[in-house]
């Protein structure tokens with residue numbers, strides 16, 4: 001077990017420099033430390049000016065996503081011991097603009113998420129007095145996987161389509177659209193299909209599949225997108241038939 | 247930056263990285279992906295060869311003999327060999343991806359991925375056998 005490990009961390013201080021640089025720090029190595037612990041060690045002991053986001057330290061909040069040795073990872077789940085002997089490269093998430101050091105701007109995703117209407121939509125709301133909308137365990141199972149998303153953006157950072165074509169609505173937003181489409185209480189699948197069939201929607205996806213590989217919650221956004229494409233294609237063929245819907 | 251992208255108005259100076267033209271060499275899945283896209287060129291070429299073959303057949307025995315002679319040239323043998331490899335790569339990778347797009351539920355349970363991929367292979371073998379039977383009989 002080495003006594004210490006080197007981290008090469010992206011620094012970008014917009015008021016001082018016009019481009020990011022890499023700065024190296026030597027941190028003690030501990031078997032139970034993750035990359036986030038090392039960053040916190042740097043912040044507490046070596047350089048208080050280093051900026052990064054984190055909160056829960058347990059893979060729930062989705063705020064600690066960074067590139068570790070070039071792959072998008074939750075740094076609270078990336079053990080130092082998996083990257084020995086180092087140096088370990090820690091960079092801000094790919095394809096997002098950098099605000100400072102390891103902090104990126106995700107506003108783009110917030111707009112895209114809203115666009116797919118990720119909430120339950122009913123043609124007609126039941127009066128309150130009629131009680132809740134009930135759901136069986138099987139009905140829950142239909143969409144549960146897609147509801148596990150923590151908006152960590154690792155999938156966007158793994159998606160070369162998003163890198164090349166930033167208008168692409170992207171993996172997590174589509175997976176979350178599908179989460180509501182598959183919910184037995186929701187009635188707006190058709191509306192979302194139309195939104196997702198627009199130019200920047202699901203058809204931009206070329207099925208690289210990397211989003212599903214990096215997802216820490218096994219959401220499988222690539223699967224969601226292909227399922228939606230199938231629905232979209234079937235819908236289009238039905239439209240061609242004389243007895244089709246519409 | 248494309249016009250569809252929106253960022254916080256009046257935001258401080260953020261830095262945008264450029265995507266390298268070599269992005270597809272950065273990890274193995276990207277390489278596989280680009281290879282899979284490239285297979286379309288070979289699938290297209292093999293389709294053209296097939297059309298050419300059909301045309302030779304329609305034109306009569308002489309044209310067909312000429313076609314076969316052409317096919318024996320190293321260039322076409324090579325093209326067919328490489329084409330076959332790419333088509334196999336195309337078929338196998340896509341078959342393995344089908345379970346992603348098709349969620350089949352039987353009796354409330356999701357049919358396992360290998361079954362769905364496996365059915366593609368079974369269909370492939372059955373169709374190949376059918377074609378072989380037709381060819382060998384004729």
Ligand code: SF4
Nearest residue numbers: 149150152153155215
């Ligand atoms: S789909 Fe997975 S990788 Fe993408 S934001 Fe959600 S949890 Fe993160």
Ligand code: FES
Nearest residue numbers: 056057062064076
């Ligand atoms: S700190 Fe919350 S997911 Fe890593």
